[in-house]
Amino acid sequence: MAIWLEQGAEDFEERFAAFLTTKREVSADVNDVVHAIIEDVRARGDAALAEYSLRFDGVDFSRIGMRVTEDEITAAIAKVEPEVMDALKLAAERIERHHARQLPKDDIYEDTLGVGLGSRWTAIEAVGLYVPGGTASYPSSVLMNALPAKVAGVERIVITVPATGGDINPTVLAAAQIAGVREIYRIGGAQAVAALAYGTETIAPVAKIVGPGNAYVAAAKRQVFGTVGIDMIAGPSEVLVIADANNDPDWLAADLLAQAEHDRGAQSILITDDLPLAKAVEAAVERQLKSLSRSETAAASWADFGAIILVPDLKAALPLANRIAAEHLELAVDDPDALMAGVRNAGAIFLGRHTPEVIGDYVGGSNHVLPTARSARFSSGLSVLDFVKRTSILRLGPGQLRSLAPAAIALARSEGLDAHARSVAIRLNLEG
Amino acid sequence: MAIWLEQGAEDFEERFAAFLTTKREVSADVNDVVHAIIEDVRARGDAALAEYSLRFDGVDFSRIGMRVTEDEITAAIAKVEPEVMDALKLAAERIERHHARQLPKDDIYEDTLGVGLGSRWTAIEAVGLYVPGGTASYPSSVLMNALPAKVAGVERIVITVPATGGDINPTVLAAAQIAGVREIYRIGGAQAVAALAYGTETIAPVAKIVGPGNAYVAAAKRQVFGTVGIDMIAGPSEVLVIADANNDPDWLAADLLAQAEHDRGAQSILITDDLPLAKAVEAAVERQLKSLSRSETAAASWADFGAIILVPDLKAALPLANRIAAEHLELAVDDPDALMAGVRNAGAIFLGRHTPEVIGDYVGGSNHVLPTARSARFSSGLSVLDFVKRTSILRLGPGQLRSLAPAAIALARSEGLDAHARSVAIRLNLEG
Structure with a gap:
């Protein structure tokens, strides 16, 4: 009731x-365990990943590779029902078309003083997508996370998905293929997050990690935040x-x-x-x-x-x-x-x-990764904007510098920052 | 060297x-101290703020109000040198003009199937701006944090600034006034962050907290994240x-x-x-x-x-x-x-x-709050986008639902989500 x-x-x-x-x-306090796993992956790389995958997922990397091969992907996709494949393709097409409208435009202009100003957008170079194992492994979420990154122009998208009990959901591999993701590792948990953030011998590090996960994954994302970007914790x-x-x-x-x-x-x-x-x-x-x-x-x-x-x-x-x-x-x-x-x-x-x-x-066509727990008061669903970043641009010539210098020098002095004042004044032979 | x-x-x-x-x-581990302060402010509200302000800042709220009055602001501004006032006004005007270009536009449209899709942007309702005390208190940062929020359309902008040793930097108050911020409290530290996140008898809670601070402030922002939004930790x-x-x-x-x-x-x-x-x-x-x-x-x-x-x-x-x-x-x-x-x-x-x-x-005119410590690989400087959020919109009629239903049902079933399938099928008298 x-x-x-x-x-x-x-x-x-x-x-x-x-x-x-x-x-x-109930958020279990797993911070200490997670911290130890992250440090271990940083220190021992692949060897640590192999150990944790054997212990937690029952996967033995001496028998099967850490990276999912093209052949495995092809074989998996053959098992997916045609109507599900078609549905994934329709979904992907609609998601991609909608998200393409979210690409921000550069804005470079000169103001009335002749000062050049601008915002230039570039894609994040490499993104890791965490996909949970077992029943929480949703193919639709693979599309929802990977496609905005693809539309943004992210060159390298990496998926980690634990092969809990040995297998990866074939529909997840189908969704990855439809989204154009080919770099897939069968690892999960805090160790996968650590590998994405810091890299190992096999896995090059990424700049941002997205995707849902259990309490260990969420804690690991929080801990590596700063070294890499993360999405919201859903x-x-x-x-x-x-x-x-x-x-x-x-x-x-x-x-x-x-x-x-x-x-x-x-x-x-x-x-x-x-x-x-x-x-x-x-x-x-x-x-x-x-x-x-x-x-x-x-x-x-x-x-x-x-x-x-x-x-x-x-x-x-x-x-x-x-x-x-x-x-x-x-x-x-x-x-x-x-x-x-x-x-x-x-x-x-x-x-x-x-x-x-x-x-x-x-x-x-819209994204299903959305703000939960009242956070829609201050945040938005996943979009192309989560996979790009803005660089601001400023350009002055001697004339513009002369116009703005007095105000900059006055503010620098009022904040007690001499070298700031000097950096402007010295270019105009003014008193710094 | x-x-x-x-x-x-x-x-x-x-x-x-x-x-x-x-x-x-060196990030000092102040999490436990900060946690205790936050819980205390949640439990005791204004009384806790009064105690911490007396202990940490030497400010006695039984002698001077927690909120800075209009008279105090006016008196403070009279002390600011005219050339600094003029410089602040020039800076504010340029920052406001540049940031106005960052306002995102709604995008509401129909696709070829007649499905209505859209992104609608709204301002965050209330934002708190933390301003550090003492020598770290930069008037320019008040402008850089408050003006993008103002441009975004945030209706309530609140400043907290500790009156370390009794006084608030007059130029900070001048910058706040120029930015249109009138709700200013003389509190700082983790207790100010807690008050902004959870509210007290005097201070209504906000939905997002921005602005720089020391290790205690940074730890407090991390701890209240989720209850409210926060900006990057610079x-x-x-x-x-x-x-x-x-x-x-x-x-x-x-x-x-x-x-x-x-x-x-x-x-x-x-x-x-x-x-x-x-x-x-x-x-x-x-x-x-x-x-x-x-x-x-x-x-x-x-x-x-x-x-x-x-x-x-x-x-x-x-x-x-x-x-x-x-x-x-x-x-x-x-x-x-x-x-x-x-x-x-x-x-x-x-x-x-x-x-x-x-x-x-x-x-x-561009913002000086920018990503540090290599985080420009995955994040951007502060902008109007940090003070708005996007709601996505979807609209189908019976015809559009009929077109998309089979794919949605196929995916829901493949993910083992019966009620998902039924929610679509029941509207078309299909088998869920």
Whole structure:
């Protein structure tokens, strides 16, 4: 049973505030273990990787290479059902086309003084993509992480994926091939992150590491941050559905359960102004739960973190939605545009009754790596911008320097920085 | 004495690689202390702030308010020299005009299937700017951090600045006023970061915290990251000057010292193809050092981390520059554009002999908050983009859903996610 909150109830604000701060994951403190693994990989390179892979994944690098060969990739792809291959290709094409629009443009110009200014964008040279092993290994995530890097112009994209129990999910290798990634290593955990950050005899280091992982991977990414760039540390997934009375409760229940089945820490929230709909959705959730292969996970998520919030009218949902700042926001209402205008904080918005969030997970074209845990208040989903960086450019001639020098010298002096003042003054034979 | 490296020498690669990994700061492990302070501020709010401010800054909130009043700001500004006020205003105007060009545009469109896609940008609602106390309190940094937020449309910008020993630098208050910031609290350290992240009775929480600080502030920012956004954790400053023979050694020496005077951990590097110039610059550095008020700091930085690298020709400087990935790169050569084309990794590039880096610190218009410690390989300087976030938008009608459904269902099934498949299928009366 999800919790029920009713705006207008006396204790609503208190209960809603408490709801907002509910922790949905227990982050195990694995920092010391991770630190030791990273130092070991730095010191011993491939030998350390071999040892950890044998111990944690049961993979023996004296029998199978660390790098996945072309032949293995070809053989794996042959095992993927044709309809899945086609679906991956359609997804890739749509993702690539959408992300191509995100490429930032250089902006080089002269201002009225004749000072040259500019922003120039360049791709990061090498990026590592961490792909989890086992059931958390999603081919769609390979596309969502690798394709923006490819569109950005990243020359070298490396995948690490643990061959937990010996095998790599063939669909993951298919997705990698479709995304154009050929450098794939069967390693995982903190040791894979360390190898990507510092390099080993076999693996050249990268400049940025992206992709989801367990607590060890997340801790390792935090620890190597600075040496390399990292993406956000994603938490459990969440959806907020804002619905009016004119909805099929079964559709909404399916959407709520699509989040809930991800993870026991996932969160599904319905906000509506219609009590009968709310009750019907709740009943539909209970009914649909029975026929899910991951019903245990979904039921736990719905029971622990699910919520139904009743509001007097849909406009009243907006301030709540902005405080929740959901990763996914569905607007299942007659006029979604009117509501959207009032949404400030959300990772992605899905407009109307025929846009289930799941389309965005796979084939919409937009990215499914989105800010969780209310971080849409200050951050964005993954995009091409995460794989480029901006260099600013400044150009003065003697005339421009003369115009700006007095102000620069005055500020340098007021900050007590003599050499700063001198560096400008000396070029104009002024007093530094 | 800076170190000398000569490309072509047998041990060059080894020495250069070692040079690249030299640590320039000792990061004290203050995590436990900082954690305790943050928890205390969360628990006791203003009372904790009062206690820490009395203990660490000698400020008694029973005698003077936590918030700086309008009267105090006005009185402080009256103390600032008119030429410094004018310089701040010129700088602010130029920074604002340049940053206005960085505002990203929404991109809402329909693809060939009729699927609505889009990226919509919104400003972060509230941002906190940490300003250090004492001699590290730079008015120019107030402008560089606050103005991009203002340009982005951030509605609430809050400054915290410790009144170390009782007073706040009047020029900092002047810069805040010019940047339009009126909400200023005289608190600092980890307690200020905690107050900004979690709020107290007096201070409403913000969604992102930016600005430089000491080891305690940096550790506190790392710890509250996730609850709020943070900017990069900046390290000591650095400059790389690439110079041909046709330079005045005194100009280059002044530029190298302008970095060195910041901090004992700052780094100044000269790369040239001309041995006589290199020797003349070194001599000029020694000469100029004598007349600097911060000569002790500058001398230590130059001795410990300064470097002169000789290359056979200037093109050979490029791969080295890209590995160094300097925060500031000066191209003091006849044809800086030709060299710039080969630069991939740099925070900011200063073109030609009349563009000392110091202009960029104050009045160039570009931002002086730039990636340090080789992080220009994967990150960018502060910009308007740091104060906005992107929401992606997806809109399908029944026709578009029918087109994309089979691929979405195939991928959901291949990932073992039943409820995902159902959420699409149920809307089309298909088999989930």
